[in-house]
Amino acid sequence: MRVGLLGASGELGGVAARALLDGGLDTLRLGARDPRRAETLAAELRRRAPGARIETRAVDLTEPASALAFAADCGVLVNCAGPARDTSRHAALAAIAAGVDLVDASAEPGIAALFERAPARTALLGAGLQPGLTGLLPRWLAGRGFARVTRLRSYLRVFDRFTATAATDFLHATDAGCLPLAAWRSGPRGGALARRSAVELPFFDAPATLLPYLDQEAMALAGALGLEHGDWFSVVSAPQVLDAFDRAPALDPEAARAALERASALDLLGRRPRIQLLVELAGRDPAGRALTRCALVDGVGNATVSGTLIALATQAVVAGALTPGAGFAALALDPEAMLAGLRAQRAIEPPQWLDGGVEDLAVTEEGTL
Template identity: 45%
Template sequence: MIGVVGATGEVGSHAVRVLRDLDVGPLRLGGSRDVDHRDDGSLDRFAAGCRVLVNCSGPAHAVGDRVARAALRAGAGYVDASEVDGPGVTGAGLRPGLTGLLPRWLARREFDAVHGLVAHLAVLDRFTATAAADYLHASDSEPLAAWREGKVSGVLTRRTGVALPFLADEVTLLPHLGREEERLAAALKLARGDWYTAVSGEHVRTAFDRARTLDHADAVAALVRASALDLAGREPHVVLAVRLDGVSGSEPITRTAVLRGRGNGELTGALTALAVLAVDRGEALSGFAAEVLDPEVTLARLAECGIASPFVVEGELSVEEGAL
């Protein structure tokens, strides 16, 4: 039995669909009426008899490690779309998750050694109240920081009106460095690493700026409204682009990998489901998803599910290669 807490939410519903497509189960689905993540007794009853317990509920800071502890008491494997401390495979989402897997996939596929990285994550999608609350509560990422053979604060700047070859609209680039990025930089032995969130919607950008002056509930509501305005008449999409510089053999090379998806919820739910498959098969036991899932196997499965398929370009993308 695979138990899914938060099965009816934005992430959970996509995870359930992929689990069914993969014929992983049987499934025990827990929506807000079926299991209360705030109550240990409710969680224990739901987890009883499960071989893997999955948490797709949120906000992550409110749930904490309650579902993970219920899995431990039940003797079940554990997967969480969010990054929480404790046993099981966690951080199995878009970020963290795919943002750590794609550069590992590219490095293993093309390089003998990697020296530099530049990554952009662009998301045009609606913020649910849960996703907005998680975004505003996140504290693991330092704005304007980058990797220069170690974390360096304030080395990058926010840039507006930037044209990127793999996006149709000009964007605002928000540099950041968080725990996943630091672990990736150390694993790849990077000398230099720059990570950016690329924001194309003017309403979301304004809401980000106003969030610091609002109380939490008003800031969440503002992000939800702003994302709906930016998405009006447009198709949601996610673009993750990673450029690596390094060597293959004795030759210096540059490669860019791009992964495109239809939305944050779909990509996060899909990676959560693929992490469940890996745990259920004994391929991964415990750790952060980007570090314990096999990049080649996981991205191949993501493509087989029809969710997203990465492609690689020699050097940097041109406008013709990259525009949406």
């Protein structure tokens, strides 16, 4: 089956293409506005797997005829192009017109509804780090002794460089349905939480600022798990990035994006990219006893984790392992298989879990998780 990969000239697309090839999907069509940039990646892939069938094509997603011509005769269309607000809808319409499945790194509002006209197709949305892993890890932990989950707390730290696309998407989050300072209280509740500074979290290497948020994936996950109480936090320990984020509302969009790019590069000087996701669940075990557990995942960077997960999600679609329909990847994919795949590709360290809550971890951090 041919896989059509959009955004092949970007960092995310490159990671995804390599992971697809390593996973045995060696018939790839790489798309970019400038096919010469995609050809650099294609040449690398051909060296890695001399028998692979790799082709490149120019594609302009804003032109329906160009997008459809690219998607035609592919089995799956994979969207790694960005920014999401400029590409996701066009990629979805191309997949529907071509009659192919879709895997998208982002999850823009309204995309799933487009597939109501194509009920036999599969569309996995938010198949990256966030959304994506942020929904898979809680489901993985919920499978470790919980009969019912009532409360969730999630802490995501991304210490990495912002590309232009990533910075644009980050600043666009509110328009994409992400509610700042909101939480889940048996339903979405705005203003339920406040920003907190100088917070020390177990296994996070510096005091941080916690930015509460509630995005579309979090709300879908809360409904699927039957949560009464859910808190999600972005954990920011990079001072330049935090300053740029705070100044962004006073700047025009292009200046805000550029400032966030520069700030992330400064914070990262001399250090390696890293992502950390710490999740706490509370509820009941099958005997009705109260149960609280935490899980921690460490990863090597946003693009590596996201691109690898996109490839794993695509493999699941190609294998026919999913029921047709459109929705969040984190709710459709097998969390055990996805985390195992991320480990095998060395995108993350083995996820770890233990009894107790985040407060307990703060006391026992010197021990073994």
